[in-house]
Amino acid sequence: MSPKTLKTKKVRLDSLLVERGIAPTVEKARALIMSGAVSVDGIRVDKAGAQILPDAHFSYKGEDHPFVSRGGLKLKGALEYFALDVTGHVVMDVGASTGGFTDCLLQAGARKVFAV
Template sequence: DKPAKLVLPDARIEIVQPPLFVSRSGDKLAAALDAFDIDPTGAVGLDVGCSTGGFTDCLLQRGATRIYAVDVGYGQFEWRLRQDSRVVLLERTNIRYVDRTAVPEPIDLAVIDVSFISLTLVLPAVVHLLNRFAEVVALVKPQFEVGKGQVGRGGIVRDDAQREAVTEKVIACAVQLGFRLKGVLDSPVIGRKGNREILVGFARETTA
């Protein structure tokens, strides 16, 4: 519509703010960073499952100096972020096979949003890329963590007990890898199919 469009005197007028990030995932991460008191300023970040780049966008806006953005897919990453010199984009890349050749800098903050794979398989692959004091924020998607036959109609996990169980499973995996739990947060943004996702934050405890 045009700026000069005539409206009725009693018409309801709303100012719609443009999205802050390139995708809704940026809002999820922003909430987690605030809840877990994680400041990306000056950090070298790793975005696992970067997709269109919502997490990357959030980290850059929060002051990260470089982001290694990894995804098994291709062509999804937002064009503006592709042109950003602070971003190293690794498409068609499985994080489970990434080494220091691809990510030469020690990572200060890893953020993870993956699908069709359990975080218990992803976290071990991320550890060797982190520095001694690194932090991690991971998005737990219950539909990809429960066992076969446990997902409800429409691909939605509705049982709160199941959601809690898979979250505890991911936390236990992280603790075994040398992480300390910083917090757990229900995602403020519901998954596109209706799944209620969970954000978990960790910090490394090891000094090795």
């Protein structure tokens, strides 16, 4: 390690993706990282809180999706397949985890989502 490397403070990968404009929010950055689409110095990283040097080389693959997690993509497919319209409804996301379903429901027009 060079003296410069020893003095440089590491930062969270999710925060760095937002800082560099790769993701618009920390939540979107976390979703991108947890999906396995981000590599740091050629090594895939799937932990959003991974500490990396600010000048580390990172890359990502794939397109960003419109939800905070991949769960939103799955629910969107189900809503379309079953022709369900949640516009104006109050709905419940039972088993909410990373918020993908909740995000999808709100974007689909749900008036309110109770996430449990």
